[in-house]
Structure formats: structure tokens, C-alpha cells
Amino acid sequence: xxxxxxxxxxxxxxxxxxxxxxxxxxxxxxxxxxxxxxxxxxxxxxxxxxxxxxxxxxxxxxxxxxxxxxxxxxxxxxxxxxxxxxxxxxxxxxxxxxxxxxxxxxxxxxxxxxxxxxxxxxxxxxxxxxxxxxxxxxxxxxxxxxxxxxxxxxxxxxxxxxxxxxxxxxxxxxxxxxxxxxxxxxxxxxxxxxxxxxxxxxxxxxxxxxxxxxxxxxxxxxxxxxxxxxxxxxxxxxxxxxxxxxxxxxxxxxxxxxxxxxxxxxxxxxxxxxxxxxx
Numbered sequence: 001x002x003x004x005x006x007x008x009x010x011x012x013x014x015x016x017x018x019x020x021x022x023x024x025x026x027x028x029x030x031x032x033x034x035x036x037x038x039x040x041x042x043x044x045x046x047x048x049x050x051x052x053x054x055x056x057x058x059x060x061x062x063x064x065x066x067x068x069x070x071x072x073x074x075x076x077x078x079x080x081x082x083x084x085x086x087x088x089x090x091x092x093x094x095x096x097x098x099x100x101x102x103x104x105x106x107x108x109x110x111x112x113x114x115x116x117x118x119x120x121x122x123x124x125x126x127x128x129x130x131x132x133x134x135x136x137x138x139x140x141x142x143x144x145x146x147x148x149x150x151x152x153x154x155x156x157x158x159x160x161x162x163x164x165x166x167x168x169x170x171x172x173x174x175x176x177x178x179x180x181x182x183x184x185x186x187x188x189x190x191x192x193x194x195x196x197x198x199x200x201x202x203x204x205x206x207x208x209x210x211x212x213x214x215x216x217x218x219x220x221x222x223x224x225x226x227x228x229x230x231x232x233x234x235x236x237x238x239x240x241x242x243x244x245x246x247x248x249x250x251x252x253x254x255x256x257x258x259x260x261x262x263x264x265x266x267x268x269x270x271x272x273x274x275x276x277x278x279x
Contacts, residue, residue, distance in 0.1 A: 049157015
């Protein structure tokens, strides 16, 4: 698992869409592996749970606020807790303000849909759980990275879930299938005329899954994809999700080990001090 420091700032100007499109004529071999990934859980100390994740050049911070009791004056009724999700881009993100607003709105809704089936909401029926995500840098796969980061933050914060949630992004463009597409590829895909009405296949798929129980919590598709292509892309995405589970589990287990070692060290120091005082 590759580790790198946090880099704040905008990227260099992206490749001209037509030049990038011309480069996509050479067939590529799909490698169903996650990007180089760095994850740190417990990145923010004053919240219930938090995580920072670098997925290639995409950088995301997620935090889970402590559950708050729902006001008795509200008209809401039910036996399940309320999930609130918000996704924001960092102020220095080199994106058009209108594009940022549309992305934030869509990603907030998509994140809520992906997380609701995963969290044991019956455990806090009269409470609301607020989850906040900050996109620091976006070089593609921002939504799936945010879902992965939130999945790790929920586990780190002790929020009851049915399984560890992982997600990935795949797409079809110019007759080729891409896993973990860069922002250039995603922008080119969105710039194609008639993306939703063309007879030529081009589209993007984001799949969030619970690999341990073999379930898909949510699947987002944009563009025109044949059923057999959609099924194949879904298989690619699930394979990446399964590999991502191992990475996140490794980070979470190490966090627990560090916590246990820290507690044992404090107890050992306390025993030594007691012995010194008694002597």
C-alpha cells in the first residue's frame, strides 16, 4: 500500500479533450486493482469517527458527527435513524463554481443512498447521524473514494453497520473499458454530445457493495450501456471493491493494535510508578 503526504492545491491544466480522445484508440489491458491508496483513520479527534484517503491523486476527508437526538417538534416519525450526508469541494479546487455546485448536490444524494442500507439505523431510531465529506483534490473516482472513506470512518467511530462498505468507478469510452478513470476521462465522457441518447456505448458506473455478505448497496449509472456491458462493468467494479476491503481492513486492524498497545503501555507505566512509590 503506497503512502504519500497530503498535497493541497490545484492540478495543472488538463489535456485537450480531442487529444485525449485520439489517445484512446490503442487497446489497453484491464487491471482490476485499486489505485495506489493511502488511508488514515481517526484523522480528526473531535468527531465520532473520521478518515482521510488518497486514491491516486484524489484526496478525500470524511467525518462522522456524534448522533444527535431528533427534535420532538419535528413531524418525522419512524423506527429508523436519520442519515444526513453532505459533500463539499475545498475552496481552492480548480473547478467552475456551477460545476462544483452540481457535483456537490449529486454526490450528497448519492452518498446518502449508498450509506443508508449499510448503517444499522434501528440502533438509533430517534437520532440523526450527520456525515460530512470534503473533496480536497479530484482526479477522478471522487464519489467512490468518498464512499470508501465514509465506510472506514463509520467503522472507526464504532457506528453499527452490517458490513464494511467499499466502492469503485468504471466506465466505457471510445470502445474501451476503463477502471478507476482519471478526471480527464470523466470530463471527456461528460463532454460527449448526446451522452444519454447516443447509440454508441459510453457511460460511467459507480458500484458500492458489501463484499462480506455479497450485496450491492447502491449502483449509479450515467450514459448509454448495453445490458451485457453493464453486467461486465459491474463485475469489474465488484472485483476492485473486494480488493479494497483488504486494504481498509488492514488499516482498521492496525488502528486497533496501536490502541491496545497504547493502553498496555499506559498500564505498564502506571504499575512502574506504583512500585516506585511503594519502595
